[in-house]
Amino acid sequence: MRGYLRGVRALTVDPKQPDSLRVSELPDPQPAAGDLLVEGLAVGVCGTDKEIVRAEYGWSPPDRQRLVLGHESLGRVRTAPPGSGFSPGDLVVGVVRRPDPVPCGACAHGEFDMCRNGRYTERGIKQRDGYGSQLWCVEIDYAVTLDPRLAHVGVLVEPTTVVVKAWEQVWRVGERGWFEPRRALVTGAGPIGLLAALVGLRRGLDVHVLDRVTSGPKPALVQALGATYHHDSVDSVAERVRPDVVVEATGAASVVFDAIASTPPYGIVCLTGVSPAGRTLSVDAGGINRGLVLENDVVIGSVNANLRHYRQAAQVLAESDVDWLGGLISRRVPLDRFADAFTAQPDDVKVVITLDGSG
Template identity: 45%
Template structure:
């Protein structure tokens, strides 16, 4: 079977499609046919990663942490059936788990020896078949193939989980900095909560703008167009690291989400004294998130089911077959989410290039 991997010849790392034997299940393993693979900034960074990411000192890492597949085999007594669509959770605990991992909070691992499939120390889901412990499988429900968006939405679900109890005026004005897939999904969850959502990005036209407006959000090309302050701020661009305090109303909360862009070069100007003064006098809060646990995947699935399917489809701007995987690793103003198809059986209705 085919798989997308980075391999090493001892000197450099090379991305490519390789051949692997078909997996054999044991215990609670599902055998899953890979259907779709999402691509994000983490995947792009792995194209030049070191071999310290490879499992067990091997010479390859199968890529893919954003995935959707179909169950081919389920063990006796499984809650899953052949044909079910599932999304895999990315993180796995250390074999000797810390207190957080033992409680199921894999995203809060304290010892740093966790596994992230397709990212570090564990092979990913970028294969025509893979094994998946059913305890780490998320049912997609009515989302169908749009379940490919559950993993990135899980990061956003975690961000709002942190913001919800901190914002003094929930349902007020929300500012989303960045209109990539994370930003637009953050805007969606803000709309689900009743916020008046504003989105800032650099482009003046294209799918990012149209998706923002289709959501009912106000789109701004640059922060200079903003007026007033905001009760909830989600920074997922990296361009406003040091200036989010300027946008926060009294009692507001900001969440920084892991992003793929270059960090704000002005960040050095944000001193501890400046930060503490603004937070204390404004009764404000700032938090940050990266990665997610099963509970966030479950929340993301429910949140996405509230969205119009046509709007979710509009997030998927680039779809390429496995043999042309390089085309999915580019980025530009007309790209929101790129996905790779791992099988030829999918129809064109949902995935033709927009």
Template identity: 55%
Template sequence: MLAIVVTPGSPGGERLGRVEEPERAGDQLLVRTLALGVCGTDREILDGRYGWAPPGRDWLVLGHESVGRVTEAPSGSGFAPGDLVVGVVRRPDPEPCMCCMQGDFDMCRNGGYRERGIKELDGYGAQLVPLEPEFAVKVDPALGLLGVLTEPTSVVAKAWEQIDRIRYQGCRPAATALITGAGPIGLLAALLGAQRGLDVHVVDRMREGTRPELARMLGASYHSGPIADVCRSAEPDVVLECTGRPEVVVEALRCLAPAAVACLLGISPRGRALNVDVGALNNELVLENHVVFGSVNGNHRHFAAAADALAAADPLCLGRMITRSVPLVDWTQALERRDTDIKTVIEFADEAQELRNREM
């Protein structure tokens, strides 16, 4: 079968190659991949800056944002052939920490976790994939290929879960949310904020085009000016920083309402210095009782919440988030960065094209 194969740590070794078809263990599902999303983590692996091959070899099957259809399922698994599913990315440490033991393996404390398509486990970028039922999540059949958005949505579902927990212990509910960045994570964060009934504001550099239109379709106000200007008219109780740009991170933390919560979701480039008055920023965070935390990855609970959020969303709006689809044979084109891109998807099968035609 065909698979997207990379050599972690060695840029330029990626290829679309033939690998042996998987042998499904008796308790596993066998899933035919329909589509694979591409994100910055995949590009870092291809650049040789990230990623680990499975023990005993130097190559890794890429891909962690997936949607596929079950072709084989064991009796009593809760799944059946024909089900549309996505695979959870992270797996608990074989010698689990306390978080891993209680199912919160996204919070693994000892670093021995593994991740499909990233760390020591082959990913979902193959025509056929074995998948343990406990790490599979059904998605609404009506979503079709849009189910490929489940993994990035799980990231923001986890962030909102953490925010909800913190705000629940506070003295007042959140009313206003600020999202920095209108990429896939930012737009999906806005979607979940709007579904919570918040007054959502999205800030991005693009002044026109698909991103402003999508933000408004999702129920958010869109802004392309300075963050400080937005915060003067709408002091945010909640901030989700989705760009990773250091200057944006600092600016966002400076405009919080009293006793606000800020979640950092973006990964920042290293080696870039800013002239920041850390003392003044620290004093503001302390004296205003702010909570600032980082979040990454998700567990089964967050994938299930993501699937529910997508099922409740406007499919036309979700469809516009996928701005480019390429066939498997041209998969490297999905790695190109274009100004108009939001989410780029690699289609694996003829059925994927049929589903996409049905959505249109």
């Protein structure tokens, strides 16, 4: 946190101490040359945030014990450098990752989401304060302007970047040969799964979404999107659908391996969900290897996003049904009641913490 004067409220945590989340008062951020000063509107809560709160992941800035949480950002510009292309009142989001200081070859070419040496930093996650503050600064090179009609749903940009990148990677892999996919299966109907379905439909695919729940908002959201909802086992759904592409968004180990085994020849499985470590599962490793080799199948992992993906995500959301996007946000929790946002409710899809006093 660079130079502070008065005081703003921010959601902070000690990543080394479980259940240390609290609202702290911090001095006002002072933008450096080339920075935007942004009024925080909201931050989304995801699994990574919950891991940080449980002290399972995350790193505070090198000079401090506590980290300002929040990487799914939404804010409104208060001040902008002259000639920056930004203006006061602009709706913006901040990019999460910053390239490593060396940099590696990928970071040097703007592909910092594919960092090769792990020395990247991340807002709200790894060694950089996040966006969970009533005021925050961001470099103009790491901010993206949003369509004003996204004022209530723009916090979905960051998770959308994850799936935009995932689909980009799927296409790049598929085009190693003739590639004309028709059907896609998305496992998991959380925010990532639903947004993956949205992008898959935009690519012209027949999209099927699999989740275990049979009631609540998820089946209705899938249906309203124009996709097909399933709650059977992965193998039974895959046998009927025969997906050319599977986007795995649960991180459940059994679902991951069922997904890998479910594609027809020349199938692609993209893993976006992170499985918890330390849990064992018996699998037929030889059979999986045999299937991958003999069917020219591919399994890829995808995480994070670069500036290109943020711009693409902003465009995807701007061209989407705002009412449908609003349906993904199941609860908006004021900053004062932040603990409620970390307590799961049965019908939760995406929970958002509001920073501007709204509920």
